[in-house]
Amino acid sequence: MKRSGDFIFLLIGLLLVWQGLHWLAGDIALTSPAQTFAHLGKLLATARFWEHVTETARAFSFAVLISLIGGVGLGALLGINRTSGTVSEPILIALYSLPKVTLYPLVLLCFGLGISAKVAFGAMHGLIPVAIFTMKAIMQIKPVFWRTAHAMRLTPRQMAMTVALPAVLPEVMSGARLGFSLTLLGVLIGEMFASQRGLGFMITAAMGLGDIATIMAVAVFLSIFAVGSNALLLMVDRAAPR
Amino acid sequence: MITREGWIRFGVVAALVAAFEAACRFGFIPRTVVIAPTEMVVSLWRLIESGEYNDDILSTLRNVLASSLLAVGLGFMTGVLIHALPRLRAAIEPLLASYYAIPTFMFYPVFIVVFGVGDRAIIAIAVLLSIVAMITSTLTGLDRIPRVLRKTARIYRMNLPARALLIDLPAAAPYLFTGIKLSFAYAFIGVIASEFILSGAGIGYSIAYTYNNFNNRNMYGLMLLVILVATIANTALDMIDRRLQTRLRR
Numbered sequence: 268m269k270r271s272g273d274f275i276f277l278l279i280g281l282l283l284v285w286q287g288l289h290w291l292a293g294d295i296a297l298t299s300p301a302q303t304f305a306h307l308g309k310l311l312a313t314a315r316f317w318e319h320v321t322e323t324a325r326a327f328s329f330a331v332l333i334s335l336i337g338g339v340g341l342g343a344l345l346g347i348n349r350t351s352g353t354v355s356e357p358i359l360i361a362l363y364s365l366p367k368v369t370l371y372p373l374v375l376l377c378f379g380l381g382i383s384a385k386v387a388f389g390a391m392h393g394l395i396p397v398a399i400f401t402m403k404a405i406m407q408i409k410p411v412f413w414r415t416a417h418a419m420r421l422t423p424r425q426m427a428m429t430v431a432l433p434a435v436l437p438e439v440m441s442g443a444r445l446g447f448s449l450t451l452l453g454v455l456i457g458e459m460f461a462s463q464r465g466l467g468f469m470i471t472a473a474m475g476l477g478d479i480a481t482i483m484a485v486a487v488f489l490s491i492f493a494v495g496s497n498a499l500l501l502m503v504d505r506a507a508p509r
Numbered sequence: 510m511i512t513r514e515g516w517i518r519f520g521v522v523a524a525l526v527a528a529f530e531a532a533c534r535f536g537f538i539p540r541t542v543v544i545a546p547t548e549m550v551v552s553l554w555r556l557i558e559s560g561e562y563n564d565d566i567l568s569t570l571r572n573v574l575a576s577s578l579l580a581v582g583l584g585f586m587t588g589v590l591i592h593a594l595p596r597l598r599a600a601i602e603p604l605l606a607s608y609y610a611i612p613t614f615m616f617y618p619v620f621i622v623v624f625g626v627g628d629r630a631i632i633a634i635a636v637l638l639s640i641v642a643m644i645t646s647t648l649t650g651l652d653r654i655p656r657v658l659r660k661t662a663r664i665y666r667m668n669l670p671a672r673a674l675l676i677d678l679p680a681a682a683p684y685l686f687t688g689i690k691l692s693f694a695y696a697f698i699g700v701i702a703s704e705f706i707l708s709g710a711g712i713g714y715s716i717a718y719t720y721n722n723f724n725n726r727n728m729y730g731l732m733l734l735v736i737l738v739a740t741i742a743n744t745a746l747d748m749i750d751r752r753l754q755t756r757l758r759r
Contacts, residue, residue: 273600296622353514354521357744364694364743366701368713369735372720372728376542448610455612459706474618474707486615493610501606 298480307484322464326382327454330389334446337390338397339439345398346405356402363395368456375461385457385465392453393446400442404435440504444497451493544729552730562715562731569700569711570738572628576635577696581689584640588647598648608641617703626709635699639692646688650681683753690746697739 282300289299298306310316345355371388378384412434416426458467466485473481511519526546532538533545544552556562591598617634624630658680662672704713712731719728 273596274603277597277600277604292623297619350514350517354518357747358518358522360747361740361744364698365739366698366713366735368698368702368705369716369732371705372716373543373732375720445609451610452612452614456614456702459614470615470618471706474621477622479619479622482615482618486612486619489615490611493612494604494607497607497610498603 295477296479298483302480303483303487306480307488310481310484310488316469319464319466319469322382323454323458323466326385326458326465327389327451329382329386330393330450330454331447333386333390334393334397334450335443338394338442338446339401341394342398342401342439342442343405346402349406352402352406356399359395359399359402363399367391367453371457371460374457380461385454385462388457389450389454393450396449397439397442397446400445401435401439404438404442405431407438408434437504440500444500444504447500448493448497451489455489541725544725546733548726549729549733552726553733556727556730556734562712562727565711565715566734568628569704569713572631572635572700572711573693573697575628576632576700577639577689577693579632580636580639580692580696581643583636584643584688584692585647585685587640588644589651591644592648592651605641605645613638613699614702614706617706621707626707631700631703631708631711634703635696638699639695642691642695643688646684646691647681650684650688651677653684654680683750683757686753687750690743690750693746694739694743697742701735 285297285300289297345351367388370391374384374387374391378387408431412430413426416430421429454465455467455470458465459471462468466489470482470485473479473485530546533540533543533548591601613634616637617630620630620633624633654677658676659672662676667675700711701713704711705717708714712735716728716731716735719725719731
């Protein structure tokens with residue numbers, strides 16, 4: 268109880284800091300929390316806003332599916348063999364810390380303008396961390412587990428379901444959480460550069476108009492969504508039987 | 510000393526680049542989409558030789574350096590402060606854990622309005638992106654200082670500055686270095702991405718500019734530059750980091 272109380276205090280503190288910054292920077296630079304939430308309320312009532320949300324959600328769900336399935340698949344493929352794991356790990360880490368925005372023109376030239384470029388860009392951001400986490404999880408399964416499974420004469424299917432899967436699940440879940448957030452970021456950045464629809468486009472359009480209220484409202488909307496789904500995934504992760 | 514895995518890794522990368530080169534040369538990939546890797550190298554060489562983009566390159570590197578230094582310094586101080594206040598820490602930790610879920614770039618336009626288009630807005634967003642990695646690393650580092658070292662410090666009757674400098678800092682150093690490594694990587698991403706979205710100078714800006722002008726040759730040269738600089742810097746930091754981590758395990 269005390270902890271959740273502290274958390275509420277922290278949120279109030281953050282809102283106060285925001286309000287303070289608003290007083291410091293003025294109306295044009297930064298809208299106050301009250302104004303932002305009021306504007307967000309107005310936006311939520313319009314059909315146009317929901318069209319943008321649907322567009323982003325569509326691209327995001329494709330991208331997340333590709334990131335998760337592709338990432339787990341690639342990680343499993345590389346992690347199953349010790350040598351392929353050690354060989355590919357630094358390559359994957361180098362790809363992960365690359366500023367992928369740089370490659371945006373390349374993605375556009377390959378996929379053209381539109382939803383496929385957004386999906387590709389989102390998947391580029393999300394797939395690699397999922398693959399890294401999955402690969403490391405598989406490589407770090409204790410050898411004694413395999414020996415036990417052999418001693419019990421488990422079939423490969425049983426081995427996968429009862430030994431490998433439970434052993435890697437926590438790591439894969441944290442990888443999935445990271446992949447989820449990064450895919451969202453990738454899709455949004457993709458929309459900011461080359462799109463006519465979606466929340467990222469809304470922000471770029473508002474940026475051109477100097478419409479700070481809309482920028483802040485969309486940013487707050489996205490932050491609440493991102494933190495909320497992250498908390499949800501964390502809860503699923505904690506509730507999963509070990 | 511290169512291990513067997515190192516050679517295989519080198520071979521895999523070389524084979525991929527060679528396959529890419531062949532695909533471009535034999536026309537499987539049209540020249541309007543991607544130019545061949547060797548052409549990229551030639552283009553990059555010409556760019557550097559002509560000095561056409563030197564100001565942009567320097568401006569980006571300067572911003573990356575400034576924002577990683579700021580993020581490391583401020584992040585370290587914030588980390589120490591949060592570590593000293595357990596109640597604040599308990600409240601703030603869930604926020605730190607989900608911080609990277611927030612698309613920070615969405616706030617870049619706000620910084621542009623506050624600071625104007627230029628270096629300060631870019632540095633602000635890069636610091637915002639990279640500071641949390643440093644804060645969490647500082648917290649982990651301070652948590653992992655062995656209790657016995659603190660006791661030793663008390664036996665030697667060290668005062669607080671001496672203990673911090675001679676005991677705490679060296680003991681937490683490997684974790685702090687992980688923070689520095691991550692901060693640098695995130696700062697690099699932050700600077701390039703901000704330059705891409707809206708700015709008047711820098712490598713990111715130049716890539717966007719050459720893209721809009723269909724200047725594929727220069728664009729791929731600059732892209733190669735970013736990839737090389739990022740990969741070399743991150744790999745070097747990663748190697749030092751690994752060495753420190755192994756020493757920790759000993």
